[in-house]
Amino acid sequence: MAALLLAGCGTTSTPADTSSRQPGHALALEETADGTVSNNYAHKGQVWLLGFPPMGNASKSPITITGAHVSQVPDGLHLLGYVAFDERESKGRALLAYEGDPDDVDYRKLKNYAENPYKIPPRKNSRIYYMARVQVVGKIKGHVGECSIYYQRNGVRYEQKAGCDIVLRLRTQKPWDL
Numbered sequence: 001m002a003a004l005l006l007a008g009c010g011t012t013s014t015p016a017d018t019s020s021r022q023p024g025h026a027l028a029l030e031e032t033a034d035g036t037v038s039n040n041y042a043h044k045g046q047v048w049l050l051g052f053p054p055m056g057n058a059s060k061s062p063i064t065i066t067g068a069h070v071s072q073v074p075d076g077l078h079l080l081g082y083v084a085f086d087e088r089e090s091k092g093r094a095l096l097a098y099e100g101d102p103d104d105v106d107y108r109k110l111k112n113y114a115e116n117p118y119k120i121p122p123r124k125n126s127r128i129y130y131m132a133r134v135q136v137v138g139k140i141k142g143h144v145g146e147c148s149i150y151y152q153r154n155g156v157r158y159e160q161k162a163g164c165d166i167v168l169r170l171r172t173q174k175p176w177d178l
Helices: none
Strands: 004-006 027-029 037-042 047-051 054-055 063-072 076-085 094-099 117-118 128-141 144-151 156-171
Touching: 004 047, 004 054, 027 094, 027 144, 027 156, 037 047, 037 094, 063 076, 063 128, 094 128, 128 144
Parallel strands: 037 156
Antiparallel strands: 004 094, 027 054, 047 094, 047 128, 063 117, 063 144, 076 128, 144 156
């Protein structure tokens, strides 16, 4: 199974105007166990889904998630956009998956929650999780990182950095070959 699931970062969901956002701290963002998710068996042409950390609302007021963004995409990967799925529909939270894996959920058929803003109630975890869609276009030189989640709380727009470090390598590349 190409997807790693955590039990129980084709839409662009980056808001157009990000200039007036304040640094955010209301999201509780979980980290992956060692901080890095990787796969050394990608093939040119494949579309991969790269998971953002699971999130919750740590504040006393509701927040509305309005988008996500990855600032660091290495040569060899082309960013296609962002998607968001409900963990109940995708049978868990995928940290890394490729579209079309016959042994996994068909993510292309799931509802994409990134198409509209959604609310997270106060002090609750979100069942919705974001993923960046990337296509392998050549030798991958580096890793995906610098993820952000955009949200609004009490009428104020925020951007909160999310720890994400995702490494994809072509099957023919050596893991240390950056």
